[in-house]
Amino acid sequence: DAKTTQPTSMDCAEGRAANLPCNHSTISGNEYVYWYRQIHSQGPQYIIHGLKNNETNEMASLIITEDRKSSTLILPHATLRDTAVYYCIVRVTADSWGKLQFGAGTQVVVTP
Amino acid sequence: AAGVIQSPRHLIKEKRETATLKCYPIPRHDTVYWYQQGPGQDPQFLISFYEKMQSDKGSIPDRFSAQQFSDYHSELNMSSLELGDSALYFCASSRAPNTEAFFGQGTRLTVV
Numbered sequence: 001d002a003k004t005t006q007p008t009s010m011d012c013a014e015g016r017a018a019n020l021p022c023n024h025s026t027i028s029g030n031e032y033v034y035w036y037r038q039i040h041s042q043g044p045q046y047i048i049h050g051l052k053n054n055e056t057n058e059m060a061s062l063i064i065t066e067d068r069k070s071s072t073l074i075l076p077h078a079t080l081r082d083t084a085v086y087y088c089i090v091r092v093t094a095d096s097w098g099k100l101q102f103g104a105g106t107q108v109v110v111t112p
Numbered sequence: 113a114a115g116v117i118q119s120p121r122h123l124i125k126e127k128r129e130t131a132t133l134k135c136y137p138i139p140r141h142d143t144v145y146w147y148q149q150g151p152g153q154d155p156q157f158l159i160s161f162y163e164k165m166q167s168d169k170g171s172i173p174d175r176f177s178a179q180q181f182s183d184y185h186s187e188l189n190m191s192s193l194e195l196g197d198s199a200l201y202f203c204a205s206s207r208a209p210n211t212e213a214f215f216g217q218g219t220r221l222t223v224v
Contacts, residue, residue, distance in 0.1 A: 034212075043116075043202050043215030044155060087154070091210075097167035098209035099145060102154040 004088045009107040012082075018075040020106055022088030025069040032091050033064060034100065035073045037084040044087065044102075047073065078110045114138055116205050116216035124222045125193050133188040133219045137205030143167070144186040145213060146178060149200040161186055162209050193223045 005023040012018040024033065034049040048055055048062045050071075055062045061074040075082055087105035091098065117136040125131050137144050143162045147155040157170035161180035172178075175193075180186045190197060200220050204213040 038155075041200060041218070041220075043204075043217050046212050046214055049212065097160055097162060098143065098206065098211070098213070099157045099160055099168050099170065100204075100213060101157060102147075104154060 004090055004103055006086070006088050006104065006106045008104070009109070012075075012078045012108060012110050014080060014110055014112050015077055018078045018082065018108060018110070020073040020075075020086050020088075020108065021070065022073070023070045024088070024090050027068050027090050028092075030092065033062065033068075033071050034089045034091050035060070035062065036087045036089065036100070036102075037082075038087070038105075039081075039084040045084075047086075049091075078108075080110050080112065082108065083110045084108060116203055116214055118201075118203050118216035118219050120219060121217065122220050122222075124224060126224055127193055127195065129193050129223075131190045131193060131221060133190070133201050133203075133221070135186045135188070135203030135205075135216060137184050137186070137203075138207075138214060141205035141207050141214075142184060143206045143209050143213075144180055144184070145204040145206075146172075146186070146188050147202040147204070147215075149202065149218075150196075151199070153199075155202060158188070160209075167209065190221075195223050197221060198223045 035047040036044040064071045085105040145160040146158040149155045158172040204215040206213040
């Protein structure tokens with residue numbers, strides 16, 4: 001599975017957009033980019049996923065570069081409850097049983 | 113909406129004892145994943161099941177076993193517990209192996 005690289009930590013002001021980068025330069029054509037977050041000791045929470053097109057849902061937007069080697073998760077209006085560790089995961093979907101391999105995520109702290 | 117249910121939420125066992133963790137997936141989800149998260153660590157994939165058959169295996173110790181039952185719930189059995197088994201154990205489910213996985217709130221196992 002392709003590896004991902006994320007910043008160790010980020011601070012964001014409440015009410016502002018949070019842009020979380022992820023590098024996945026070795027991603028293959030059949031691999032999706034998934035984002036999860038984990039609020040302290042709670043179960044990881046699914047946020048969004050995409051293959052090559054940009055995606056948006058009620059929680060966030062996912063921007064994937066045209067060469068698919070990097071992506072950005074955008075939380076449009078960060079709140080204090082968005083403080084969490086955010087994981088960018090590249091997931092193989094062809095000939096795979098769909099396990100998610102968590103690497104070192106980004107600790108996001110939203111401040112008032 | 114119904115979520116993944118894990119029980120118990122907390123469990124304290126002594127060394128060399130046995131523990132059983134249970135996971136009840138979201139209705140109509142046929143795939144279950146188990147993860148272990150040690151203190152200060154990222155979640156690590158243990159094992160997964162699809163349609164009651166083991167589908168994938170990660171870094172699960174030989175002392176651990178798991179199965180998925182006819183009603184799709186799953187149990188993780190842990191024997192000869194060691195202090196290092198103290199961790200959060202998460203279960204996730206998805207409606208198929210390569211679709212979004214949703215996590216439960218976890219079981220905190222403490223081995224003393």
